[in-house]
Amino acid sequence: MSDIKKGLIGVISDETKVSEVMPEINSLTYRGYAVQDLCENCKFEEVAYLILNNDLPNKKQLKDFENQEKINRRISNNLKNIIRNYPKNAHPMDTTRTSVSYMGLEDPEVNNNSPEANYRKSIRLMAKMSTIVAASFRVKRGENIIDPNNDLGFCENFFHMCFGKIPSKEVVKAFDASMTLYAEHSFNASTFTSRVISSSLSDLHGAITGAIASLKGPLHGGANEAVAHMIKEVGSADKAKDFILSKIKKKQLIMGFGHRVYRNGDSRVPTMTKYYHKTAKYYQNTELPKISKVLEDTMLKEKNIKPNLDFPAGPTYYLMGFDIDFFTPIFIVSRITGWCAHVMEQFENNKLIRPLSKYIGEPLRKVSNN
Numbered sequence: 001m002s003d004i005k006k007g008l009i010g011v012i013s014d015e016t017k018v019s020e021v022m023p024e025i026n027s028l029t030y031r032g033y034a035v036q037d038l039c040e041n042c043k044f045e046e047v048a049y050l051i052l053n054n055d056l057p058n059k060k061q062l063k064d065f066e067n068q069e070k071i072n073r074r075i076s077n078n079l080k081n082i083i084r085n086y087p088k089n090a091h092p093m094d095t096t097r098t099s100v101s102y103m104g105l106e107d108p109e110v111n112n113n114s115p116e117a118n119y120r121k122s123i124r125l126m127a128k129m130s131t132i133v134a135a136s137f138r139v140k141r142g143e144n145i146i147d148p149n150n151d152l153g154f155c156e157n158f159f160h161m162c163f164g165k166i167p168s169k170e171v172v173k174a175f176d177a178s179m180t181l182y183a184e185h186s187f188n189a190s191t192f193t194s195r196v197i198s199s200s201l202s203d204l205h206g207a208i209t210g211a212i213a214s215l216k217g218p219l220h221g222g223a224n225e226a227v228a229h230m231i232k233e234v235g236s237a238d239k240a241k242d243f244i245l246s247k248i249k250k251k252q253l254i255m256g257f258g259h260r261v262y263r264n265g266d267s268r269v270p271t272m273t274k275y276y277h278k279t280a281k282y283y284q285n286t287e288l289p290k291i292s293k294v295l296e297d298t299m300l301k302e303k304n305i306k307p308n309l310d311f312p313a314g315p316t317y318y319l320m321g322f323d324i325d326f327f328t329p330i331f332i333v334s335r336i337t338g339w340c341a342h343v344m345e346q347f348e349n350n351k352l353i354r355p356l357s358k359y360i361g362e363p364l365r366k367v368s369n370n
């Protein structure tokens with residue numbers, strides 16, 4: 001009991017076939033495929049199929065999968081009204097969490113944990129997640145909800161539901177790449193949360209609701225929002241170095257840098273940075289990449305810490321026109337695939353996750369009668 005692993009650092013709690021973080025070669029793989037290769041050669045729908053099914057789809061399998069996703073995109077009128085009536089100052093992560101919990105009330109198979117039912121629910125969650133996030137995005141802006149368009153692919157449809165229009169192919173591709181990069185990442189905090197919940201034989205919607213609550217934290221998914229706020233605060237490249245030096249001097253936490261499992265930098269960063277720069281070039285914004293470069297170089301020189309995926313992803317979403325407080329819900333639109341795969345894997349060979357603790361409180365004592 002004396003060897004306590006705070007944060008479970010270095011603890012291997014289970015086995016998985018879903019993904020592998022390989023710090024020794026600075027790589028991340030989904031079902032054996034490097035994410036860089038998936039970004040360049042596959043669209044997000046193919047990657048989602050891979051994560052949920054253990055292999056890339058052939059043409060027929062992909063078409064069937066896409067059709068299943070499309071026919072499950074719509075959300076109920078009841079849920080639309082609930083979204084319209086959320087408190088106006090509520091954070092989108094909180095409304096998204098609540099919407100998923102409500103969808104569990106509506107799902108006819110919510111308490112059926114058979115592999116077949118959980119797979120069907122996974123498709124429904126993937127399909128509806130983008131719809132509820134887009135609906136919340138519109139409502140928070142004071143705009144009408146836009147229903148999904150089943151003639152559009154997954155990423156194009158999300159832009160359609162958020163903005164009523166679809167950007168250039170370059171921008172859609174950059175967004176698609178971010179979806180692939182965010183889709184899965186081994187036993188991170190939110191994924192582990194989903195597995196802990198499902199280990200008690202709770203339902204899939206409950207596990208996803210808990211995962212969203214975990215992802216909200218700024219030490220996990222909320223970091224992409226923090227990065228965008230930081231870059232906005234910096235304002236210009238000529239102020240970036242002093243900004244970071246001041247943060248370091250004050251020993252303040254700088255979001256978007258460092259990662260628990262990568263020794264030589266987050267393997268997803270080079271790919272996302274490439275699409276960040278392509279997006280900035282399309283929108284003719286040269287200042288944001290300059291700010292990012294100074295921040296990155298200064299952190300590397302002063303602290304020898306490299307950026308993580310949130311560092312290029314945050315400003316990329318900002319350039320695309322998404323409101324900053326929706327960056328982490330967009331993360332969910334992608335990560336729902338990884339979460340569902342892990343929950344289904346947990347059910348395959350389940351054992352209740354119940355670690356021990358070392359008590360350091362008051363010694364045994366008696367209640368006084370005085």
